[in-house]
Amino acid sequence: MSYKLLIVDDDTDLLSILGDIFREDNYSVITCSDGSEAIDKCRHTTFDIVITDIMLPGANGIDILRAVKRDTPETIVILITGYASLETAINAVREGAYDYITKPFKLEQIRLVVKNACEKIALIKENKQLLKELEKAYEELRLIKRILGTNGPSMDAEADRGGSITARDKTLISDDLTPHLLITQTHDASDSFVDNLERISALHDRGLITTREFEICKAKLFQNLK
Numbered sequence: 001m002s003y004k005l006l007i008v009d010d011d012t013d014l015l016s017i018l019g020d021i022f023r024e025d026n027y028s029v030i031t032c033s034d035g036s037e038a039i040d041k042c043r044h045t046t047f048d049i050v051i052t053d054i055m056l057p058g059a060n061g062i063d064i065l066r067a068v069k070r071d072t073p074e075t076i077v078i079l080i081t082g083y084a085s086l087e088t089a090i091n092a093v094r095e096g097a098y099d100y101i102t103k104p105f106k107l108e109q110i111r112l113v114v115k116n117a118c119e120k121i122a123l124i125k126e127n128k129q130l131l132k133e134l135e136k137a138y139e140e141l142r143l144i145k146r147i148l149g150t151n152g153p154s155m156d157a158e159a160d161r162g163g164s165i166t167a168r169d170k171t172l173i174s175d176d177l178t179p180h181l182l183i184t185q186t187h188d189a190s191d192s193f194v195d196n197l198e199r200i201s202a203l204h205d206r207g208l209i210t211t212r213e214f215e216i217c218k219a220k221l222f223q224n225l226k
Contacts, residue, residue, distance in 0.1 A: 002026060002027065002028050003027050003028065003048040003049060003118050003121065004027075004028045004030075004045070004046070004047045004048045004049070005022055005027045005028065005029045005030070005047065005048065005049050005050075005051065005114070006029075006030050006031075006032070006038060006041060006042065006045075006047045006049070006050045006051070006052075007019055007022070007029060007030070007031045007032075007050075007051045007052075008031070008032055008033070008034075008035065008038040008050070008051070008052035008053060008056065008061070008064065009031075009033060009052070009053040009056075009080070010033045010034070010053065010055075010056055010057060011053070012033060015031050015033060016031075017107070018031075018051065018107075018110070019031045021107055021111065022111075022114070025111065027114075030045070030047075033056075033057075034056065034057050034058040034059075035052075035056035035057065035058040035059030035060055035061070035063060035064055036058030036059045037058060038050070038052060038056075038058075038059070038064050039059055039063065039064055039067045042064070042067060042068050042071060042072070042075075043067075043071060046072050046075065047068075047072075047075055048075065048076065048117075048118070048121055049075070049076045049077075049078065049114060049117050049118070049121075050064065050065075050068055050075060050076070050077045050078070051077075051078045051080065051110070051114070052064050052065070052077065052078070052079060052080070053079075053080050053081060053082075054079055054080070054081040054083070054088065054092075055081065055082070055083060061079050061080075061081070061092075062079075062091070062092065062095060064077070065077045065079065065092065065095050065096060065097055066095060069095065069096045073096075074121075074124070076098040076117045076120070076121065077096065077097050077098055078097070078098055078099045078100075078101065078110075078113060078114070078117065079092050079097050079099070079100050079101070080100075080101045080102070080103060080105070080110070081100075081101075081102060081103065082102070082103035082104075084100075084102040088100075098113075098117055098120075099113050099117075101113065193221055196221055197218065197221055200214060200217045200218065200221075201214070
């Protein structure tokens with residue numbers, strides 16, 4: 001994926017060099033030399049990474065850091081400065097800076113810092129996607145239970161009682177739910193029969209429920225139509 005970088009420095013030569021090397025590395029790069037302008041750009045565009053000098057006209061790097069973290073907390077901010085001090089570095093970290101680089105620095109150093117930052121961003125996005133998939137799977141499980149009209153036995157509760165859970169037990173629906181097919185349940189008009197049938201078919205195709213579980217759910221759906 002292409003990452004969006006904002007680079008801010010009043011040293012125009014360094015700004016040009018940094019812009020060029022990161023464009024060569026296939027980043028989408030915007031540059032500016034004024035702190036207030038940088039804050040304005042961050043209000044209108046969401047950047048993945050902001051690289052900023054601390055000493056700037058208009059607004060300093062800490063001001064930019066605070067503005068970015070207030071508006072888009074997920075944006076990574078890397079501070080660079082030629083006036084390094086332990087106090088400034090500690091303050092930067094407390095304010096949420098990802099890293100603190102002192103001038104002069106090697107270009108490979110800052111490229112590595114940005115590369116690591118991008119890996120962190122990718123991991124965060126991957127975790128968010130996995131969370132969405134887990135939430136979707138949970139909703140699908142709730143659908144199956146709703147179709148059957150039961151919450152089913154809890155494997156966690158069984159484990160708490162000291163029981164063992166075999167591989168055969170590790171399915172979404174236990175075999176002992178079959179009697180619930182004989183129980184008449186009120187059909188939820190908000191759920192389309194075709195939609196629910198397609199959803200349980202998708203679960204079966206993905207291997208999340210067994211063929212027998214699929215047949216049980218399908219039978220229950222037909223029963224609810226009566």
